[in-house]
Amino acid sequence: MKPSVIASKLLPASLANRILSLYVVSLMTFVSTGVLAFYWYQLHQQVENAQEIAMMVSEVMSFTVADSAVIGDDDTIKRTLQGAVLRSQFKSGAFIMPNSVGHITVSNPAPPRHASPQWLRHYTAAQLFEVNRNISVGGIDYGVLRLTISP
Secondary structure, three states: OOHHHHHHHHOOOOHHHHHHHHHHHHHHHHHHHHHHHHHHHHHHHHHHHHHHHHHHHHHHHHHHHHHHHHHOOHHHHHHHHHHHHOOOOEEEEEEEOHHHOOEEEEEOOOOOOOOOOHHHHHHHHHHOOOEEEEEEEOOEEEEEEEEEEOO
16 A cells, blocks of 8 residues: 555544644643653652651651660660651661671561552662661760661
C-alpha cells in the first residue's frame, strides 16, 4: 500500500474532524504532562519531608542518647531507639560507638506495607539517605546516632 492510502484511511475525512482530533491529541498531551509533573513534584516533596522528619527526630533523640552515653546506660539507648523506630517510617536505628567498641541496633518489627511498584521503591530508596548525628558531650565523642528511613 502507498503511504498516501494509509494516511487517508487513518485521518478523518472532514476538516472539522481533523481539527477536533488535533485538539483532542494536544489536550491529552498537555493534561498528561501536567499530571506527570505534579506527581514528580509530590514524590520529591515527600522524600524531602521524610528526610527533614528524620533529622528532627535524631535531634530530639540526641539529648537522651547523649545523657545515656555519658553514664554508659546502653539499655536506655536501646529503649530510646526502639521507641523512635516502632510504628514509624524508619527501617532501623543504631548507636555506633567509636573505635568499634560496640553498637546498638534496633530494627522496625513491623515494617510498613508497600502498595507501590518495585521500581518506585528502588527509586525512592536511592533518593533517601541515612541520617547521622554525632553524639559528643564536653568535647568527648561518644558515638554516632544513625536512623535509616524505610523506602
